[in-house]
Amino acid sequence: MKTPSSYFLSDHTIPLNDYFVFGLSIDCVVFGYHEGEIKVLLVQRDVEPFNGHWALIGDLVEPDKNLEEAANNVLENLTGLKNIYMKQFFTFGSVDRHPLGRVVTVAYFSLVNSMNYQPIASSWAKSAEWININNLPELAFDHYTILCKGIETLKNEVRHKPTGFELLPKKFTLLELQLLYEALLGYKFDKSNFRKKIQEMNILRPLNEFKLNVSHRPAKLFEFDEKRYRTLEKEGFSFEL
Amino acid sequence: MKTPSSYFLSDHTIPLNDYFVFGLSIDCVVFGYHEGEIKVLLVQRDVEPFNGHWALIGDLVEPDKNLEEAANNVLENLTGLKNIYMKQFFTFGSVDRHPLGRVVTVAYFSLVNSMNYQPIASSWAKSAEWININNLPELAFDHYTILCKGIETLKNEVRHKPTGFELLPKKFTLLELQLLYEALLGYKFDKSNFRKKIQEMNILRPLNEFKLNVSHRPAKLFEFDEKRYRTLEKEGFSFEL
DNA sequence: TCAAAAGTGTTCCGAATACACCCATGC
DNA sequence: GCATGGGTGTATTCGGAACACTTTTGA
Numbered sequence: 372m373k374t375p376s377s378y379f380l381s382d383h384t385i386p387l388n389d390y391f392v393f394g395l396s397i398d399c400v401v402f403g404y405h406e407g408e409i410k411v412l413l414v415q416r417d418v419e420p421f422n423g424h425w426a427l428i429g430d431l432v433e434p435d436k437n438l439e440e441a442a443n444n445v446l447e448n449l450t451g452l453k454n455i456y457m458k459q460f461f462t463f464g465s466v467d468r469h470p471l472g473r474v475v476t477v478a479y480f481s482l483v484n485s486m487n488y489q490p491i492a493s494s495w496a497k498s499a500e501w502i503n504i505n506n507l508p509e510l511a512f513d514h515y516t517i518l519c520k521g522i523e524t525l526k527n528e529v530r531h532k533p534t535g536f537e538l539l540p541k542k543f544t545l546l547e548l549q550l551l552y553e554a555l556l557g558y559k560f561d562k563s564n565f566r567k568k569i570q571e572m573n574i575l576r577p578l579n580e581f582k583l584n585v586s587h588r589p590a591k592l593f594e595f596d597e598k599r600y601r602t603l604e605k606e607g608f609s610f611e612l
Numbered sequence: 613m614k615t616p617s618s619y620f621l622s623d624h625t626i627p628l629n630d631y632f633v634f635g636l637s638i639d640c641v642v643f644g645y646h647e648g649e650i651k652v653l654l655v656q657r658d659v660e661p662f663n664g665h666w667a668l669i670g671d672l673v674e675p676d677k678n679l680e681e682a683a684n685n686v687l688e689n690l691t692g693l694k695n696i697y698m699k700q701f702f703t704f705g706s707v708d709r710h711p712l713g714r715v716v717t718v719a720y721f722s723l724v725n726s727m728n729y730q731p732i733a734s735s736w737a738k739s740a741e742w743i744n745i746n747n748l749p750e751l752a753f754d755h756y757t758i759l760c761k762g763i764e765t766l767k768n769e770v771r772h773k774p775t776g777f778e779l780l781p782k783k784f785t786l787l788e789l790q791l792l793y794e795a796l797l798g799y800k801f802d803k804s805n806f807r808k809k810i811q812e813m814n815i816l817r818p819l820n821e822f823k824l825n826v827s828h829r830p831a832k833l834f835e836f837d838e839k840r841y842r843t844l845e846k847e848g849f850s851f852e853l
Numbered sequence: 854t855c856a857a858a859a860g861t862g863t864t865c866c867g868a869a870t871a872c873a874c875c876c877a878t879g880c
Numbered sequence: 881g882c883a884t885g886g887g888t889g890t891a892t893t894c895g896g897a898a899c900a901c902t903t904t905t906g907a
Contacts, residue, residue: 390672392636395705395716419729431631431786434714438705462718464636464701473675475636475716531772546858563861564897587858588904787885804888805870828884829877 384506398519641762660754
């Protein structure tokens with residue numbers, strides 16, 4: 372076998388081909404939020420290897436596709452959803468992680484706002500379901516490792532960047548926001564203080580609309596003001612909860 | 613071309629081989645700290661492509677090597693340094709990022725404590741040098757993009773985790789630590805407040821040693837207490853500067 | 854009238870800030 | 881003595897935590 376330093380050689384008669392033996396895949400950890408619980412989208416495999424096991428959604432990357440394209444395709448093919456928040460978080464490449472060969476996988480996580488989307492089975496999967504992250508089944512490949520790292524990354528990110536909003540519908544109440552963050556971070560906030568803090572950040576746009584048909588005082592609806600956030604961010608503001 | 617979903621097929625007569633056409637490489641952003649400046653280790657290429665350009669250190673991954681092994685090898689081969697702090701931060705895989713084929717690169721950054729290490733040239737590089745991150749030359753491939761992302765990740769990490777210590781010698785004074793953080797974060801601290809804060813964290817072990825041969829009052833030396841930090845971390849403590 | 858959530862105000866405490874001051878050493 | 885960095889103390893300010901209270905709606 373040639374030494375890896377062929378990477379740097381100018382002599383094209385020494386081919387790089389010996390090293391073009393990798394498979395490349397994308398795996399997506401898709402988070403959703405429903406009834407106060409953080410869920411993740413899993414499919415049950417209907418094929419070998421790992422037939423019957425649950426797995427993250429993912430696919431091989433076509434050789435002429437960029438990583439982001441491939442990741443978007445994975446999500447769109449399974450859910451039909453476009454323009455979803457997505458972020459690469461880690462690459463897993465253990466020699467033995469895939470039984471069919473050396474497949475390196477680039478992992479993304481994405482946040483899907485709510486359950487207006489109902490997952491559907493596909494040709495290679497018995498079923499697709501939202502599963503509570505505190506009640507996970509056994510997973511195929513190294514997907515458990517990937518999922519854990521994804522959860523860790525999400526919890527980390529959500530604390531320092533206003534990404535949590537992606538899990539809510541566009542218009543939401545302050546209590547809904549608070550409950551989401553409580554589920555994400557695993558502890559309770561004081562109602563008054565939470566409201567004060569988040570509103571003083573100036574990244575929420577209050578609407579003149581209210582929750583309807585509730586048997587109590589209707590709550591005001593808010594939108595996340597992305598443009599305002601970008602401006603504040605440039606001025607040195609940093610989100611923190 | 614076969615559809616990517618062959619990933620999921622159990623029928624091995626439909627080969628995955630069409631998709632095993634990727635090259636995989638590692639690139640390392642090696643940070644150092646000297647005389648109040650953050651520097652990065654770059655090599656000047658002596659071969660095509662990008663002959664004469666500066667580049668990050670890196671190499672192709674051998675098909676039977678794990679990513680971390682490969683990353684450690686890259687660093688060890690060039691610098692002779694072992695057991696260096698290293699962290700994967702992003703994977704770059706644009707279709708056209710490498711002129712010789714589809715090469716996906718997994719980027720790591722590492723922190724090298726100080727300049728007792730003098731970089732040396734190697735077979736495929738004219739020279740290797742520590743270069744101030746505010747005065748970068750033009751770089752080969754997409755290495756400028758990689759480097760920028762690495763700097764961003766470092767600045768982010770250093771604020772929330774006590775990784776900055778890796779850039780200092782084992783024994784350091786509080787002023788040295790303060791100057792390091794000022795260089796990393798780009799702003800000044802108040803001496804008194806900085807000392808109070810860092811010492812109250814209880815992650816520094818004060819030594820009974822002092823800086824010698826200085827023309828002013830000798831400063832006490834400290835060590836980073838890694839074991840203590842791990843303990844505190846488990847108890848919920850989080851580093852913040 | 855009651856339940857349930859919306860929404861506000863106030864006090865208290867601790868941490869961050871700003872700044873002033875003294876200490877030890879080499880020259 | 882004085883320049884240089886080492887090292888400490890304190891008053892003030894600001895933001896978070898805790899908690900009590902009022903408001904609005906449907907049933």
